[in-house]
Amino acid sequence: MGTYRFSEQAVHDLDEICASRAAAAGEAHTAIDRAIAQLPPDYAQVIRDLDLAGKSVDEVASAMGRSKGAVHMLRARA
Incomplete structure (x- = not known):
């Protein structure tokens, strides 16, 4: 069976991607809340x-x- 090894850089890059997605989701949630509040x-x-x-x-x-x-x-x- 093969073993996959991730470099520290790959793990760091993945962490940054996840953080970016979480921030984008938070911004989208805020924008939706603002739009709904105006209805x-x-x-x-x-x-x-x-x-x-x-x-x-x-x-x-x-x-x-x-x-x-x-x-x-x-x-x-x-």
Whole structure:
């Protein structure tokens, strides 16, 4: 069986790539939060609940006291 050895440089490069990706993900998360914060409250709630929290359309519609069609429309307009 072969053994793979990573040089210290390769490990360091991988660490830098991971750190860069984590920073980029944090920046993207911040940008998304800012964009959602600028939406009207109902639109923002639909986006947070459906897309970020992973709730179903039925759950969101029930929580908001709206029809499923209205939830779909709010999401499309957001």
